[in-house]
Structure formats: structure tokens, C-alpha cells
Amino acid sequence: MATGRNHRPATTSRSRGIPEATVARLPLYLRALTALSERSVPTVSSEELATAAGVNSAKLRKDFSYLGSYGTRGVGYDVEYLVYQISRELGLTQDWPVVIVGIGNLGAALANYGGFASRGFRVAALIDADPGLAGKPVAGIAVQHTDELEKIISDNGVSIGVIATPAGAAQQVCDRLVAAGITSILNFAPTVLSVPEGVDVRKVDLSIELQILAFHEQRKAGEEAPEEEETAPPAAPPAAAVTKRAEKRAEAADADKRADKRTESGPDGDVPAVMPA
Numbered sequence: 451m452a453t454g455r456n457h458r459p460a461t462t463s464r465s466r467g468i469p470e471a472t473v474a475r476l477p478l479y480l481r482a483l484t485a486l487s488e489r490s491v492p493t494v495s496s497e498e499l500a501t502a503a504g505v506n507s508a509k510l511r512k513d514f515s516y517l518g519s520y521g522t523r524g525v526g527y528d529v530e531y532l533v534y535q536i537s538r539e540l541g542l543t544q545d546w547p548v549v550i551v552g553i554g555n556l557g558a559a560l561a562n563y564g565g566f567a568s569r570g571f572r573v574a575a576l577i578d579a580d581p582g583l584a585g586k587p588v589a590g591i592a593v594q595h596t597d598e599l600e601k602i603i604s605d606n607g608v609s610i611g612v613i614a615t616p617a618g619a620a621q622q623v624c625d626r627l628v629a630a631g632i633t634s635i636l637n638f639a640p641t642v643l644s645v646p647e648g649v650d651v652r653k654v655d656l657s658i659e660l661q662i663l664a665f666h667e668q669r670k671a672g673e674e675a676p677e678e679e680e681t682a683p684p685a686a687p688p689a690a691a692v693t694k695r696a697e698k699r700a701e702a703a704d705a706d707k708r709a710d711k712r713t714e715s716g717p718d719g720d721v722p723a724v725m726p727a
């Protein structure tokens with residue numbers, strides 16, 4: 451449907467040139483600051499906030515300099531003001547209507563998640579292709595049929611769409627959402643979406659996160675293996691066993707390097723569950 455598509459990796463935010471890596475850390479700061487605000491803590495040092503957000507403090511200070519927030523020496527940052535500043539930067543001071551397409555197990559779970567509203571997102575509509583679901587309430591909202599998709603989006607002024615359909619339907623759903631005016635998509639379907647210039651796609655894939663954990667588990671198991679070798683009857687001359695362990699360590703070090711490369715793009719060295727598509 452859309453022509454001249456490309457797959458545009460976002461590296462720099464359009465918002466005043468704030469680097470995308472900084473934008474990815476802003477929600478971490480906001481979560482830590484909101485917890486402080488709920489405890490009525492008035493100010494926080496960069497070190498305390500960095501620890502609470504799981505980010506190093508030099509990176510935090512650099513990130514805040516992009517917001518024009520430098521804190522006060524000896525006092526730290528004003529918690530309430532930073533909450534406001536980061537919320538404003540993330541566009542959370544306004545209410546964002548969101549549509550979820552595909553109201554199966556995942557779509558229904560997302561619709562029932564109470565955390566969106568408190569973070570500035572309102573589920574405006576639930577859409578599914580199954581005529582049997584039309585009119586059925588999920589999380590207090592009646593599911594609407596995909597025939598209505600374009601009308602729902604224009605009536606509600608929606609710019610953010612969540613795709614929770616099977617992978618085979620996701621591109622077609624994406625095309626319809628984009629043609630109807632959606633400019634930001636959160637894709638849960640395990641497929642790469644093509645979108646025209648100007649449309650942002652973020653992808654969530656929990657199985658990728660699990661695969662990374664499996665990699666680390668495997669490596670930990672590999673590190674324990676030499677202990678077993680030492681208790682077993684010597685099947686090879688000691689020098690050979692030492693060489694084998696050295697090889698194993700070299701392999702593990704290589705694997706570490708590869709893992710480091712893969713994790714470079716995360717907010718602070720960890721891979722985000724939500725990633726640019």
C-alpha cells in the first residue's frame with residue numbers, strides 16, 4: 451500500500467537533537483523520580499538517582515545536560531521539576547490515545563494493563579478481525595471490528611497503534627494503520643515491519659530477551675565445567691587439561707565480547723525489551 455518504504459533505524463530524536471540513547475534512558479529516570487516523588491523526597495543527587503535508575507552517574511549528568519538541567523551543587527536535582535521536565539520531553543504531559551489491534555491473549559492482557567493510563571496513554575479502542583469478538587467487552591471497552599479501523603482512528607485522533615496480531619497479519623494491519631494516519635507503531639508480532647518515512651516502529655520481543663538470558667546461562671554452566679574436570683580421573687595429561695581450560699576461557703571471553711557488541715545499543719549496556727524495529 452505505502453510506496454517508497456524504507457526501514458528507518460532511529461538514532462537521533464527529532465526532539466531538539468537529543469540522542470536516541472538518552473531518550474531510551476529518560477523513562478528509567480522518570481520511573482526512579484516518580485518513586486522519589488511518591489515518597490515526597492524533594493531533591494536527589496546525581497549519584498543517588500543514577501543508582502536508582504541503574505545508570506552510571508556521568509551518563510546521567512550528560513543526559514540531563516541535553517534537557518538543560520544541571521542541578522544545584524551541594525543540593526542536587528529538584529525531583530518534582532525533573533519529573534515535569536522529563537515528562538514534557540517524552541510528550542507525557544498530554545494524553546495519548548492508543549489503539550490495540552489483535553485482541554487475543556496478548557492484546558487482552560495489554561488492554562487490561564493499568565499502567566498505561568498513569569503514564570499518559572489512554573486505550574481509545576480495541577480492534578480485531580474476528581466478527582465473533584465484535585461488541586464483546588475487554589477491560590471495559592467493546593471490541594470493534596477491523597472494518598471500522600479507519601473511522602476509529604480518525605474519530606479518536608489516534609497517532610499510536612499497538613499490533614498484537616499473528617505475524618502473518620501484522621504488515622497488512624500496519625499498512626492500514628499508517629494509511630489511516632497512525633505515525634507510531636508498537637509491534638509485538640514477531641516480524642519486521644516496513645513503514646514509510648516519518649513512521650516510527652518499536653518492536654517488543656520477549657523471546658529475544660529469553661534467548662539472551664539462555665546465552666548467559668550457557669556461559670555460566672561452561673564456567674563451572676572445569677571444576678568437574680578436576681574431580682574426574684585424569685583422562686589426559688595435566689598439560690592438555692590446562693590447555694583445554696584455557697581454550698574454554700578464551701571462547702568465553704570471545705562470547706563476552708560478542709555479547710558486549712550486541713548490548714551496546716541498550717539504555718545503559720542492557721538490551722531493552724522494546725527496541726527500534
Ligand SMILES: NC(=O)c1ccc[n+]([C@@H]2O[C@H](COP(=O)([O-])OP(=O)(O)OC[C@H]3O[C@@H](n4cnc5c(N)ncnc54)[C@H](O)[C@@H]3O)[C@@H](O)[C@H]2O)c1
Pocket residue numbers: 551552553554555556557577578579580596614615616617619622623637638639640654655656657
Ligand atoms: N513480543 C512478545 O514478547 C510477544 C509475546 C507473546 C505473543 N507475541 C505475539 O503477539 C501476537 C498475538 O499473540 P496472542 O497469543 O495474543 O495470539 P492470539 O491468537 O490469542 O490473538 C491474535 C488475535 O489477532 C486477531 N487477528 C488476526 N488477524 C487479524 C487482523 N488482520 N486484524 C486484526 N486482528 C487480527 C485474531 O482474531 C486474534 O484475536 C502473536 O504475533 C505472537 O507471536 C509476542
